[in-house]
Amino acid sequence: xxxxxxxxxxxxxxxxxxxxxxxxxxxxxxxxxxxxxxxxxxxxxxxxxxxxxxxxxxxxxxxxxxxxxxxxxxxxxxxxxxxxxxxxxxxxxxxxxxxxxxxxxxxxxxxxxxxxxxxxxxxxxxxxxxxxxxx
Numbered sequence: 093x094x095x096x097x098x099x100x101x102x103x104x105x106x107x108x109x110x111x112x113x114x115x116x117x118x119x120x121x122x123x124x125x126x127x128x129x130x131x132x133x134x135x136x137x138x139x140x141x142x143x144x145x146x147x148x149x150x151x152x153x154x155x156x157x158x159x160x161x162x163x164x165x166x167x168x169x170x171x172x173x174x175x176x177x178x179x180x181x182x183x184x185x186x187x188x189x190x191x192x193x194x195x196x197x198x199x200x201x202x203x204x205x206x207x208x209x210x211x212x213x214x215x216x217x218x219x220x221x222x223x224x225x226x227x
Contacts, residue, residue, distance in 0.1 A: 192219045 188209065195205045206216045 189219055189223050192216055193223055196220055196224060 188211075191209060192205055192211075195208065200208070202213050202216050202220070205211075206213045209216070
């Protein structure tokens with residue numbers, strides 16, 4: 093019985109050693125797999141950082157272009173506003189001149205024209221002198 097016990101003990105010990113070795117082998121493989129996964133994740137994060145930097149550069153470039161376009165639009169808007177104002181003033185001035193000359197041709201006096209158009213007599217006289225008889 094002593095030899096049977098010794099044989100059973102040896103088989104048990106061998107099985108236990110085999111189990112421990114196999115467990116350590118699988119733990120090592122699992123650790124290696126996790127390390128490869130961690131390395132892959134690190135590489136992925138680095139690639140993402142590169143892509144984000146490229147995207148930020150492109151966004152900055154587009155923002156600069158849009159700011160330039162916006163500045164150009166603002167300048168053109170200012171020019172158009174000034175042109176419109178000039179046209180309005182010119183149209184108003186032409187209208188006033190035509191009304192003064194028309195009223196003069198109807199036989200109205202300088203005083204009557206000035207009062208009707210809410211202008212000074214000097215302005216009315218000047219318009220009449222400059223534009224009467226001009227087509």
